[in-house]
Amino acid sequence: MTRPDDIDLMQYLDGELEGAESAEVEAALGGSADGQAVARSLDQVSEVVRTHLELAADDADPRLERMWERVERRIHANGAAGEDEAPAVPASAKASGGIFAAIRDWFEERRGYVLTGAVTAAAVAVLVLVLRPPTERIVERPGAERIVKVPVVQKNPIVPVKSEPAAVEELSVNEGTGYILTIPGDDGDNDTTVIWIDPDESKLEGPI
Amino acid sequence: MIRGAQNALWIALGVAFAITLHSVPALADDASVKLTIYEIRASNDKGPSDPELSKGPLAKKLHKGPFRSWSKFEKLAKHDEKAKRLEAVVVPLQPGGKLSVLYRDRMKSQGKKDRLRLSVAIDKKDGKRRLDTTVELDVGDFFLVGGSPLPGGATYILAISVR
Numbered sequence: 197m198t199r200p201d202d203i204d205l206m207q208y209l210d211g212e213l214e215g216a217e218s219a220e221v222e223a224a225l226g227g228s229a230d231g232q233a234v235a236r237s238l239d240q241v242s243e244v245v246r247t248h249l250e251l252a253a254d255d256a257d258p259r260l261e262r263m264w265e266r267v268e269r270r271i272h273a274n275g276a277a278g279e280d281e282a283p284a285v286p287a288s289a290k291a292s293g294g295i296f297a298a299i300r301d302w303f304e305e306r307r308g309y310v311l312t313g314a315v316t317a318a319a320v321a322v323l324v325l326v327l328r329p330p331t332e333r334i335v336e337r338p339g340a341e342r343i344v345k346v347p348v349v350q351k352n353p354i355v356p357v358k359s360e361p362a363a364v365e366e367l368s369v370n371e372g373t374g375y376i377l378t379i380p381g382d383d384g385d386n387d388t389t390v391i392w393i394d395p396d397e398s399k400l401e402g403p404i
Numbered sequence: 405m406i407r408g409a410q411n412a413l414w415i416a417l418g419v420a421f422a423i424t425l426h427s428v429p430a431l432a433d434d435a436s437v438k439l440t441i442y443e444i445r446a447s448n449d450k451g452p453s454d455p456e457l458s459k460g461p462l463a464k465k466l467h468k469g470p471f472r473s474w475s476k477f478e479k480l481a482k483h484d485e486k487a488k489r490l491e492a493v494v495v496p497l498q499p500g501g502k503l504s505v506l507y508r509d510r511m512k513s514q515g516k517k518d519r520l521r522l523s524v525a526i527d528k529k530d531g532k533r534r535l536d537t538t539v540e541l542d543v544g545d546f547f548l549v550g551g552s553p554l555p556g557g558a559t560y561i562l563a564i565s566v567r
Contacts, residue, residue, distance in 0.1 A: 317418075357516060358515055360516070361541075362540060363540045365538040366537055369534070369535050371532075371534070372534075374535065379468045379469040382464070386545055389541070390470065390547070391535070391549045393534070393551035
């Protein structure tokens with residue numbers, strides 16, 4: 197009897213054939229010593245490959261586990277997971293870092309947002325500094341005295357602030373007459389405004 | 405993600421606020437002013453005037469105009485009051501009666517001192533109003549009210565300043 201085809205033999209050994217096909221290959225193997233030898237060889241090769249893959253998987257397991265822990269921690273840090281769903285961290289690991297580790301972790305988890313905030317603040321600071329009216333410009337030269345140039349924007353010379361005497365808008369005096377007097381100032385002093393009350397003698401009852 | 409964005413926003417606002425606070429000059433407080441009120445007795449009695457009146461900002465003013473009629477100026481009282489805008493300050497006066505001062509507003513104009521508008525009322529002991537006036541004056545300037553007689557031929561003077 198002729199030995200079965202190699203493809204059929206591999207499918208038979210992998211358990212992929214069913215019913216009549218499987219029985220046909222099995223019958224052919226029974227009558228062919230050559231076919232049985234090929235089948236044993238293929239079986240041994242399959243065993244070697246399977247063992248190698250299992251060993252590789254065993255070796256990769258711890259690394260996969262650590263990777264998943266990191267993924268879960270990030271998911272938790274972004275608020276997608278609740279407190280209860282956070283991956284368990286050994287107490288010794290939490291305690292060993294101390295407050296600096298906690299601060300470092302906080303910034304590590306929010307690094308992107310802190311960076312965004314800092315960039316925005318820097319932009320605002322630049323705007324404030326650019327829009328602020330300049331008052332003086334300072335030019336530094338290495339090894340030379342500081343040179344200050346003033347003014348940059350000021351166009352009008354500084355003039356003394358003008359003063360004016362008090363102005364009486366309304367005046368009402370009962371039981372007497374009110375006068376508004378202005379006493380001239382001297383030596384740069386303001387004129388002085390005085391309200392002088394001339395009491396009605398007939399109704400004078402007291403000082404005020 | 406939203407919580408993180410809020411964190412970034414708060415950090416940015418905090419830094420921006422600190423920078424702005426540092427950069428912007430202090431805003432003038434127009435909500436209140438300081439009142440200084442002198443009650444003065446002017447007479448021809450013997451003796452020197454009160455040093456605060458003979459050497460202070462009122463010295464020159466009290467030697468001019470109608471005040472030249474007296475040689476001695478005594479400080480009966482000095483009142484330092486803080487007046488909030490549109491809230492009357494009431495001060496009891498030494499001879500009796502009371503003074504009411506109402507700070508109305510502050511006017512600013514370039515090259516000039518700020519002007520303050522005050523309403524001033526003086527009531528007698530019996531509650532009758534003696535004087536009612538509205539005055540505009542420069543910050544730190546004095547205006548005076550005089551003429552009410554005091555015993556002994558003296559005269560009562562009020563000097564009011566605001567800053």
